[in-house]
Amino acid sequence: MADGQERDSRGGGKETAKGGSGLDFPRPLAMVDVVIFAIRADALQVLLVQRGAGAGEPFPHAFALPGGFVDVGKDRDLEACAMRKLREKTGVASPYLEQLGSWGSATRDPRGWSATHAYFALMPAGGASAPLAADAQWFAVQGEGVKPRLAFDHGEILKTAIQRLRNKVEYTSLPAYLLPAEFTLPELQRVYEIVLDRPLEKSAFRTRMLSADLIEPVAKMRRGPNRPAQLYRLKKAKAPVYFARTFNPPG
Amino acid sequence: MADGQERDSRGGGKETAKGGSGLDFPRPLAMVDVVIFAIRADALQVLLVQRGAGAGEPFPHAFALPGGFVDVGKDRDLEACAMRKLREKTGVASPYLEQLGSWGSATRDPRGWSATHAYFALMPAGGASAPLAADAQWFAVQGEGVKPRLAFDHGEILKTAIQRLRNKVEYTSLPAYLLPAEFTLPELQRVYEIVLDRPLEKSAFRTRMLSADLIEPVAKMRRGPNRPAQLYRLKKAKAPVYFARTFNPPG
DNA sequence: CTAAATAAGTTGGACTGTACAACTAAGTAT
């Protein structure tokens, strides 16, 4: 909780004030970072931004996750802050956004004790990628990371995000958020395969998806150089569905 | 992330300093709270502390999760801070500790914009409950919460922790951390049943546990008024195992 | 000493969903 009593060591306190209310002790820096995933060029990609090189800027020119300080005047809450960062870098408003965790320590930022609240977002593919921020760039995920070494502990955060994504994909309908509103089952399967980095069985995949009651066919077909495929869309507001068998299968 | 440039609205800034380095803007309060679970009296219980009623203390006399401010002088990182809170309230050092998420907003604490990093911990049962802090008390979990209304947004945090625990119990070996080092399979099954609040099949449970390669028999039996039961222990450092069937079962 | 009671642990058939592989269907290209 937050018992204002229990204070003690105050060490190196330059960044504080608010006298009298028992809150006159140094506070860590508070930030929010967002791991933004999308499927591009048949691969899983992450959006990174290149850091500037102003005075006192740590990790100049390095790539980092989009993010920044919590703005206590602007941001109602952490999620709103994450949404703001996302909007600033991608122009997009409301994809799938989920909290990933927080990282905080005395050493992760040379400017002082800092804690970041990390989120991960899924962007629909193909959607004309929209106007990216000038300093933002997509990078393909390779293994558990990305080619450039990242600023701060962002490499670790990214690794965690990738693991979380892969893990959830094993037993949820999450990948549907990486596709546009209408998609075919082979397209959806391909997204699963890209994220998991392994092939899946066609018939088991279809059975599972169709029996999960989370997608519904639309009265259209995707045409190509061969047999057309049925288009589907997510049933509304069906939050990520869990597939895994557990002890007492429902029903 | 953390681009020191991107600052703007400064609103209501009393709690700051560090002039010149571009960090002269108000910072949120940073806290850590811990949801501590244990099996007691054949039920799932949570440890809560009663808040004091000093000057400026929000939610006087209310129950809250154990926690408090991050101490930038004492705490190396967030997990160390959580461990410290845990030790202060229970005297115990190293049970299972996992991050739950973070909650931050302008309104959750009347003292100002604050963000808490929530953890959840599992304590071994039976272990002579140790010397609890004076203001700490165990409460049985009922449904998705606990009888007393909690301070701050701790009710919501607790609810999330309970859901997470139940969810993970469905497909991991987590409950083993709620038992002492040596336990019988019926005891383990009982813990699963308490957490999930539903009965499980004996034979399926045994098959699953024994084939998961995470426990091993010790050369002892638990004696009682009937047939003795084999004692088991967790195989060392076997982090929580996942049981769920997925697309391509390993093997 | 035997019988009843109780909980530990095993066994086997029914059911369910995936794995695998072969098959059919519906288009385009030549």
Added chain:
DNA sequence: ATACTTAGTTGTACAGTCCAACTTATTTAG
């Protein structure tokens, strides 16, 4: 028309759970 390609289906084998009955090991009551 025929080959090619991808969409989608079908059927058998297999694995793990569900369920219920069964066996085993011990204590307690006569």
